[in-house]
Amino acid sequence: MTQEPRIVAGIRSSPGYVEQPRVTGRQVSGFDPHHVVADCAGTPTYFSLELGQKYHDAVDTPGTPRIQELFDTFVEAAGKRFGCSAPTS
DSSP, X not given: OBOOHHHHHHHHTSTTOEEEEEETTEEEEEEETTXXXXXXXXXXXXXXXXXXXXXXXXXXXXXXXXXXXXXXXXXXXXXXXXXXXXXXX
């Protein structure tokens, strides 16, 4: 996660950057559902999730959370801390 203006500007100007499905009710844009920019107290904030091979090896193990569940939990927790727009109905 970053709020560095130059990084966020570079991400927003990259090919393939479009509106994405809402994350925990928050409107976002990005490259895919796990690399997105949201408004956090008026500051564009980039969230991303990259998982390593150990996660992929464990994905079929009972109790292993799904990628979207991990990302949603991360955005929810960080979003509260950084004042990201509250979910809308």
